[in-house]
Amino acid sequence: MTFTVTVRDHIMVAHSLAGEVFGPAQRLHGATFVVDASFGASTLSDDGIVVDIGLATDALRDIAGSLSYRNLDDEEAFAGINTTTEQLCRFIADRLAERVASGELGDAAGRLETIEVTLHESHIAWASYARPV
Amino acid sequence: MTFTVTVRDHIMVAHSLAGEVFGPAQRLHGATFVVDASFGASTLSDDGIVVDIGLATDALRDIAGSLSYRNLDDEEAFAGINTTTEQLCRFIADRLAERVASGELGDAAGRLETIEVTLHESHIAWASYARPV
Amino acid sequence: MTFTVTVRDHIMVAHSLAGEVFGPAQRLHGATFVVDASFGASTLSDDGIVVDIGLATDALRDIAGSLSYRNLDDEEAFAGINTTTEQLCRFIADRLAERVASGELGDAAGRLETIEVTLHESHIAWASYARPV
Amino acid sequence: MTFTVTVRDHIMVAHSLAGEVFGPAQRLHGATFVVDASFGASTLSDDGIVVDIGLATDALRDIAGSLSYRNLDDEEAFAGINTTTEQLCRFIADRLAERVASGELGDAAGRLETIEVTLHESHIAWASYARPV
Amino acid sequence: MTFTVTVRDHIMVAHSLAGEVFGPAQRLHGATFVVDASFGASTLSDDGIVVDIGLATDALRDIAGSLSYRNLDDEEAFAGINTTTEQLCRFIADRLAERVASGELGDAAGRLETIEVTLHESHIAWASYARPV
Amino acid sequence: MTFTVTVRDHIMVAHSLAGEVFGPAQRLHGATFVVDASFGASTLSDDGIVVDIGLATDALRDIAGSLSYRNLDDEEAFAGINTTTEQLCRFIADRLAERVASGELGDAAGRLETIEVTLHESHIAWASYARPV
Numbered sequence: 001m002t003f004t005v006t007v008r009d010h011i012m013v014a015h016s017l018a019g020e021v022f023g024p025a026q027r028l029h030g031a032t033f034v035v036d037a038s039f040g041a042s043t044l045s046d047d048g049i050v051v052d053i054g055l056a057t058d059a060l061r062d063i064a065g066s067l068s069y070r071n072l073d074d075e076e077a078f079a080g081i082n083t084t085t086e087q088l089c090r091f092i093a094d095r096l097a098e099r100v101a102s103g104e105l106g107d108a109a110g111r112l113e114t115i116e117v118t119l120h121e122s123h124i125a126w127a128s129y130a131r132p133v
Numbered sequence: 134m135t136f137t138v139t140v141r142d143h144i145m146v147a148h149s150l151a152g153e154v155f156g157p158a159q160r161l162h163g164a165t166f167v168v169d170a171s172f173g174a175s176t177l178s179d180d181g182i183v184v185d186i187g188l189a190t191d192a193l194r195d196i197a198g199s200l201s202y203r204n205l206d207d208e209e210a211f212a213g214i215n216t217t218t219e220q221l222c223r224f225i226a227d228r229l230a231e232r233v234a235s236g237e238l239g240d241a242a243g244r245l246e247t248i249e250v251t252l253h254e255s256h257i258a259w260a261s262y263a264r265p266v
Numbered sequence: 267m268t269f270t271v272t273v274r275d276h277i278m279v280a281h282s283l284a285g286e287v288f289g290p291a292q293r294l295h296g297a298t299f300v301v302d303a304s305f306g307a308s309t310l311s312d313d314g315i316v317v318d319i320g321l322a323t324d325a326l327r328d329i330a331g332s333l334s335y336r337n338l339d340d341e342e343a344f345a346g347i348n349t350t351t352e353q354l355c356r357f358i359a360d361r362l363a364e365r366v367a368s369g370e371l372g373d374a375a376g377r378l379e380t381i382e383v384t385l386h387e388s389h390i391a392w393a394s395y396a397r398p399v
Numbered sequence: 400m401t402f403t404v405t406v407r408d409h410i411m412v413a414h415s416l417a418g419e420v421f422g423p424a425q426r427l428h429g430a431t432f433v434v435d436a437s438f439g440a441s442t443l444s445d446d447g448i449v450v451d452i453g454l455a456t457d458a459l460r461d462i463a464g465s466l467s468y469r470n471l472d473d474e475e476a477f478a479g480i481n482t483t484t485e486q487l488c489r490f491i492a493d494r495l496a497e498r499v500a501s502g503e504l505g506d507a508a509g510r511l512e513t514i515e516v517t518l519h520e521s522h523i524a525w526a527s528y529a530r531p532v
Numbered sequence: 533m534t535f536t537v538t539v540r541d542h543i544m545v546a547h548s549l550a551g552e553v554f555g556p557a558q559r560l561h562g563a564t565f566v567v568d569a570s571f572g573a574s575t576l577s578d579d580g581i582v583v584d585i586g587l588a589t590d591a592l593r594d595i596a597g598s599l600s601y602r603n604l605d606d607e608e609a610f611a612g613i614n615t616t617t618e619q620l621c622r623f624i625a626d627r628l629a630e631r632v633a634s635g636e637l638g639d640a641a642g643r644l645e646t647i648e649v650t651l652h653e654s655h656i657a658w659a660s661y662a663r664p665v
Numbered sequence: 666m667t668f669t670v671t672v673r674d675h676i677m678v679a680h681s682l683a684g685e686v687f688g689p690a691q692r693l694h695g696a697t698f699v700v701d702a703s704f705g706a707s708t709l710s711d712d713g714i715v716v717d718i719g720l721a722t723d724a725l726r727d728i729a730g731s732l733s734y735r736n737l738d739d740e741e742a743f744a745g746i747n748t749t750t751e752q753l754c755r756f757i758a759d760r761l762a763e764r765v766a767s768g769e770l771g772d773a774a775g776r777l778e779t780i781e782v783t784l785h786e787s788h789i790a791w792a793s794y795a796r797p798v
Contacts, residue, residue, distance in 0.1 A: 001264050003219050008257040010521045014413035014429035014470070019712040021771070023719060024468035030413035030429010032521050047152040048215035053258060054156060069423035071413070082713035086668050106154070122409045122431050123655060124673040125718060131666050134796050136751050141789040143388045147280035147296035147337070157335035163280035163296010165388050180684040181747035186790060187688060202290035204280070239686070255276045255298050256522060267530050269485050274523040285579040287638070289586060313418040314481035319524060320422060348580035352535050372420070389788060390540040391585060397533050400663050402618050407656040446551040447614035452657060453555060505553070542787045546679035546695035546736070556734035562679035562695010564787050601689035603679070654675045654697050 004116075005050045006038040007057045009064045015072035015083045028073070033088065033119040035064060037096055040114035045107070052106040059105055063095045085119050089129035093117040100133050137249075138183045139171040140190045142197045148205035148216045161206070166221065166252040168197060170229055173247035178240070185239040192238055196228045218252050222262035226250040233266050270382075271316045272304040273323045275330045281338035281349045294339070299354065299385040301330060303362055306380035311373070318372040325371055329361045351385050355395035359383040366399050403515075404449045405437040406456045408463045414471035414482045427472070432487065432518040434463060436495055439513035444506070451505040458504055462494045484518050488528035492516040499532050536648075537582045538570040539589045541596045547604035547615045560605070565620065565651040567596060569628055572646035577639070584638040591637055595627045617651050621661035625649040632665050669781075670715045671703040672722045674729045680737035680748045693738070698753065698784040700729060702761055705779035710772070717771040724770055728760045750784050754794035758782040765798050 014030040037060045039051045067075075072083045081087055093115050100109050116130035147163040170193045172184045200208075205216045214220055226248050233242050249263040280296040303326045305317045333341075338349045347353055359381050366375050382396035413429040436459045438450045466474075471482045480486055492514050499508050515529035546562040569592045571583045599607075604615045613619055625647050632641050648662035679695040702725045704716045732740075737748045746752055758780050765774050781795040 001262070003222070003260065003262050005219065005260045006258065008522065010523070012424075012428050012430050012521070014427050017712075021712050021714065021717050021719075021773070025411075027468050028413050028470045029411050029468040030431075030470075031411050032429075032431040034522050044217075044219055047150075047154050048217040048220045049154065050219055050260070052154050054154075057258075069426050069428040071427045071429075084709075084713040086670065086709055086715055087713045089668070108154070122411070123407065123433050124409070125671065125722075127668065127670045127715070129666070129668050134794070136754070136792065136794050138751065138792045139790065141389065143390070145291075145295050145297050145388070147294050158278075160335050161280050161337045162278050162335040163298075163337075164278050165296075165298040167389050177749075177751055180682075180686050181749040181752045182686070183751055183792070185686050187686075190790075202293050202295040204294045204296075241686070255278070256274065256300050257276070267528070269488070269526065269528050271485065271526045272524065283579075287579050287581065287584050287586075287640070310483075310485055313416075313420050314483040314486045315420065316485055316526070318420050320420075323524075350576075350580040352537065352576055352582055353580045355535070374420070391538065391589075393535065393537045393582070395533070395535050400661070402621070402659065402661050404618065404659045405657065443616075443618055446549075446553050447616040447619045448553070449618055449659070451553050453553075456657075507553070540788065542789070544690075544694050544696050544787070546693050557677075559734050560679050560736045561677050561734040562697075562736075563677050564695075564697040566788050601692050601694040603693045603695075654677070655673065655699050656675070 001042050002040055003044060003050045004038045004040045005053055005056065006036050007053060007060055008034060008036050009060045010034045011064045011068040013067060013070055013072050017082055017084060019082065031121050033085070033121055035060065035092060036118040037092070038116040039112050040116070041111040042113060043111055045111065047108065049108050051109045051112060055105045059096060059099045063092055085121050085127040086129065089117045089119050089127055093129050093131055097131065097133055134175050135173055136177060136183045137171045137173045138186055138189065139169050140186060140193055141167060141169050142193045143167045144197045144201040146200060146203055146205050150215055150217060152215065164254050166218070166254055168193065168225060169251040170225070171249040172245050173249070174244040175246060176244055178244065180241065182241050184242045184245060188238045192229060192232045196225055218254050218260040219262065222250045222252050222260055226262050226264055230264065230266055267308050268306055269310060269316045270304045270306045271319060271322065272302050273319060273326055274300060274302050275326045276300045277330045277334040279333060279336055279338050283348055283350060285348065297387050299351070299387055301326065301358060302384040303358070304382040305378050306382070307377040308379060309377055311377065313374065315374050317375045317378060321371045325362060325365045329358055351387050351393040352395065355383045355385050355393055359395050359397050363397065363399055400441050401439055402443060402449045403437045403439045404452055404455065405435050406452060406459055407433060407435050408459045409433045410463045410467040412466060412469055412471050416481055416483060418481065430520050432484070432520055434459065434491060435517040436491070437515040438511050439515070440510040441512060442510055444510065446507065448507050450508045450511060454504045458495060458498045462491055484520050484526040485528065488516045488518050488526055492528050492530055496530065496532055533574050534572055535576060535582045536570045536572045537585060537588065538568050539585060539592055540566060540568050541592045542566045543596045543600040545599060545602055545604050549614055549616060551614065563653050565617070565653055567592065567624060568650040569624070570648040571644050572648070573643040574645060575643055577643065579640065581640050583641045583644060587637045591628060591631045595624055617653050617659040618661065621649045621651050621659055625661050625663055629663065629665055666707050667705055668709060668715045669703045669705045670718060670721065671701050672718060672725055673699060673701050674725045675699045676729045676733040678732060678735055678737050682747055682749060684747065696786050698750070698786055700725065700757060701783040702757070703781040704777050705781070706776040707778060708776055710776065712773065714773050716774045716777060720770045724761060724764045728757055750786050750792040751794065754782045754784050754792055758794050758796055762796065762798055
């Protein structure tokens with residue numbers, strides 16, 4: 001038995017990717033990433049929820065806001081890291097997990113077992129990262 | 134190896150949610166829930182299917198019909214239960230599992246191992262519940 | 267030549283519809299309406315925009331917020347009005363037009379010629395209302 | 400009577416926008432624009448088409464390819480132009496219209512009366528530009 | 533001022549297209565066409581609707597059912613007609629207009645001024661046909 | 666920890682299905698299948714990727730191209746096989762796995778652990794098949 005709750009937000013960023021495998025994406029370009037954050041647990045709180053969806057939405061918006069309208073090539077948080085869609089999934093999932101651990105997502109979030117973050121980079125490509133809490 | 138088949142329907146309901154965590158959703162309001170029911174198995178029938186998609190569609194429509202155009206606060210089935218998206222996912226999944234057990238979804242459904250129900254409450258939020266059959 | 271800019275939000279409401287034509291929707295039920303507001307003009311501002319998308323988003327969110335998590339049957343604004351999807355489209359479009367007229371959507375909005383509002387009530391039904399500004 | 404045919408592609412670009420109205424989007428950032436190009440006519444060719452969809456797809460892909468994986472701030476084509484979503488719609492529509500005029504979209508395209516280009520910048524915002532051919 | 537109401541259904545058909553312009557689509561192949569039927573009017577009925585959405589849904593389902601799970605190359609209705617997406621849009625719109633004229637869509641439909649039918653043949657291509665009623 | 670990368674393409678085919686369970690789908694008809702291919706791994710390459718998305722896209726396009734604009738009833742590859750959505754998911758996933766094994770998807774693909782293929786047959790039905798690499 002697994003319950004999940006998912007909320008969606010988005011970021012709009014510039015970046016470039018280092019490595020021949022990326023072809024033209026080695027040039028500075030950009031992307032809208034539509035971000036889905038899924039929170040999973042095997043039980044519900046007394047209120048009947050996996051997580052307070054309001055707090056989850058706020059946390060995702062806050063993390064998205066810290067990334068959006070930026071050139072990721074200039075952000076310290078990504079120094080030495082290729083900001084591939086996969087890496088950005090992990091980055092956002094890890095930030096969400098920290099906030100769960102700190103209690104910021106409320107009491108119900110104490111039961112969370114997994115976080116999965118999916119980034120849609122276009123209508124024909126997306127990536128995800130799933131991790132335990 | 135896992136095969137799944139998913140069918141989609143929807144319900145339009147009124148309800149209210151008890152608990153401070155729900156903020157303005159404590160007031161009577163409503164939602165369209167777009168409902169996805171996924172049926173999973175590790176093998177296919179001789180016909181090459183997981184489940185008779187016609188029977189699965191009918192079963193989902195029947196369950197959706199029993200919920201739709203109603204105020205869930207007045208429904209006996211939900212007495213004492215907060216009708217959160219998570220709970221509604223479980224309610225629908227459990228009703229589908231009963232119908233599988235009763236043979237209503239046909240012979241192929243005998244191989245079903247899992248049912249997952251996802252309810253989309255808006256373009257930016259959804260929940261799901263997965264259970265064994 | 268026509269430019270449009272569209273922003274999306276949503277509302278979650280309870281309501282009932284008076285009239286035999288509505289069948290089971292005469293009962294108290296509810297809906298998520300995903301709301302698209304389109305602003306049209308035949309020229310762009312010096313900045314190259316139809317309307318300040320930030321102000322347009324704020325205006326739509328504010329109007330959506332005034333409707334959401336409510337039972338429309340109890341709202342004075344809709345006394346004596348069937349809150350069909352069509353009527354709600356018109357209601358929201360008219361509120362947006364008032365805000366354009368009041369200058370709340372900024373200078374660029376002075377060139378707006380049309381507003382169209384679309385409400386999606388499910389994955390298989392939607393309605394719209396288009397009007398001059 | 401109006402027929403339209405629409406094809407979809409996408410571009411991934413970096414850019415910045417000049418003007419206080421753009422707030423944080425004045426910084427270098429980026430976007431995926433999902434691009435829909437619609438071709439309209441009031442009659443069909445003898446083959447029963449508005450336009451050769453293969454040629455239309457190729458033309459859109461070619462134009463999209465000339466923009467994608469670039470920093471629009473450095474492109475000569477946009478010197479002195481704010482690359483708002485509205486302006487990019489017009490730019491792509493105008494390039495398509497030139498190709499129609501040159502015969503590149505085939506014989507059927509001779510009957511085209513309108514071109515409309517829509518750019519989706521996220522799941523909650525898009526813009527369009529419609530022009531005669 | 534224009535109101536529209538749109539309902540969605542789908543058909544799954546085989547067909548082939550005659551003419552060099554169609555390339556590989558000259559071979560027998562098939563398509564799912566997701567069908568959107570839009571009904572437009574400049575006023576609402578006393579009930580606050582453009583058209584009885586139940587009757588509109590039934591009419592579209594009936595027309596879709598008459599086409600679905602068939603090889604259009606063998607259907608008398610299309611003898612001598614290339615069943616392009618554009619032509620199928622017109623075919624369905626014309627059948628809907630006949631039903632409106634016959635009174636089958638109810639009293640409110642008497643005010644209908646336009647019908648537009650859109651057929652989505654994939655996630656990257658669609659066509660439409662708009663006509664007066 | 667699991668990373669996935671997904672790319673989307675589509676096929677348009679005719680076919681018929683043998684077996685009473687398929688009702689009207691026993692007749693020759695057709696479908697657009699929107700195809701999502703997901704590649705899963707628990708680690709990333711030094712470049713920060715699960716798989717070279719360009720090579721993955723090319724491989725999927727090549728497999729889709731070998732199926733598209735055909736009558737599957739006449740294809741040797743499917744002799745004696747009901748081309749249900751489930752079976753087509755498996756067919757495409759198996760072809761992708763062969764290409765991964767042959768090295769065609771590049772070095773990063775050496776870490777792939779799973780492939781999942783989802784075929785959307787309409788806006789209300791889809792199927793998937795997941796397998797180890």
